Amino acid sequence: MSDIIIPTDPMLHKMLLVANLYYRDKLSQQQIAQKLNISRPWVSKLLTRAEEVGIVKIEIVSPYSGNHELEDLLSKKYDLKRVFISQNNHSAEDALALAAAQYFLSELKNDDTVGVGWGTSVSRLISQTPAASFPDVHVVPLAGSFGNTISHFPNFSALRLSETIGATACALHTPALCASEEEYRTLLANSAVQKVLYQAEHADILLLGIGAFEDSVSPQYGVFNQDNIDLLKKQDAMGDVALQYFNKSGQKIDIDATRYLIKADIFKASANARISIGIAEGLHKVQMIHTALKLKLVNALFTSEETALALLGL
Numbered sequence: 178m179s180d181i182i183i184p185t186d187p188m189l190h191k192m193l194l195v196a197n198l199y200y201r202d203k204l205s206q207q208q209i210a211q212k213l214n215i216s217r218p219w220v221s222k223l224l225t226r227a228e229e230v231g232i233v234k235i236e237i238v239s240p241y242s243g244n245h246e247l248e249d250l251l252s253k254k255y256d257l258k259r260v261f262i263s264q265n266n267h268s269a270e271d272a273l274a275l276a277a278a279q280y281f282l283s284e285l286k287n288d289d290t291v292g293v294g295w296g297t298s299v300s301r302l303i304s305q306t307p308a309a310s311f312p313d314v315h316v317v318p319l320a321g322s323f324g325n326t327i328s329h330f331p332n333f334s335a336l337r338l339s340e341t342i343g344a345t346a347c348a349l350h351t352p353a354l355c356a357s358e359e360e361y362r363t364l365l366a367n368s369a370v371q372k373v374l375y376q377a378e379h380a381d382i383l384l385l386g387i388g389a390f391e392d393s394v395s396p397q398y399g400v401f402n403q404d405n406i407d408l409l410k411k412q413d414a415m416g417d418v419a420l421q422y423f424n425k426s427g428q429k430i431d432i433d434a435t436r437y438l439i440k441a442d443i444f445k446a447s448a449n450a451r452i453s454i455g456i457a458e459g460l461h462k463v464q465m466i467h468t469a470l471k472l473k474l475v476n477a478l479f480t481s482e483e484t485a486l487a488l489l490g491l
Contacts, residue, residue: 418469
């Protein structure tokens with residue numbers, strides 16, 4: 178409980194004066210100290226005291242505030258550690274990326290390993306992550322190389338995130354999709370590849386996109402050729418999480434096109450991770466998001482209000 182302010186207390190007048198100069202007139206603490214002929218630490222103490230006794234009340238009004246009621250409902254339905262729901266507007270994607278980036282940094286510990294997925298959502302999260310210094314954090318990709326847009330490469334995303342947060346990173350020097358079982362087994366037998374995949378499957382934090390099938394097989398990603406895409410369509414493919422594809426019944430798809438992918442096992446990775454952050458929105462992704470949440474592949478969801486309402490209706 179804050180102390181009662183006595184009007185005759187000389188501290189009251191000093192607190193009011195300093196608070197007005199700092200919050201209303203926008204003077205720095207050093208400028209106030211010079212103006213009033215007091216020390217800067219004393220200015221800081223007066224401002225702190227002004228907050229404690231209620232002279233100053235700070236409220237953070239964010240354009241990225243979520244819908245707390247919907248967040249609570251989704252959290253309970255899927256037993257999630259964190260849910261953030263943005264409003265349905267043109268800035269929703271930026272809001273999700275920023276909120277996810279802030280949550281990621283708030284949960285990151287000095288010796289963590291971070292597993293990085295792929296796609297537009299993950300790329301946006303990394304772009305919204307502020308510079309930091311975590312020299313003992315290690316960042317690893319969750320899959321080998323693919324795609325025609327470098328910003329979406331798992332390797333590039335891992336390196337870019339490591340540079341942003343001052344961490345170390347490694348790369349998977351293999352293609353994501355192997356042309357044959359022989360190539361797959363040869364690459365998987367490489368000790369360097371095994372080491373990266375092991376680190377990815379034992380990461381402390383995962384950054385994941387949740388892709389609808391139509392998006393994940395688009396030309397910009399270039400994971401599969403047309404023959405493989407046709408095979409996946411025959412399997413009623415719905416989408417993927419970290420290149421693990423699922424059909425519309427929520428079951429894993431196991432065909433040559435998916436069997437010979439150099440990637441971390443997302444089931445192992447999610448089971449071992451302390452936090453697995455999923456970023457996805459849009460009605461065309463609702464069933465895939467539901468599957469990812471139901472299978473516990475994600476325990477922190479960042480989505481839109483429209484998507485959240487559809488998930489609650491399932």
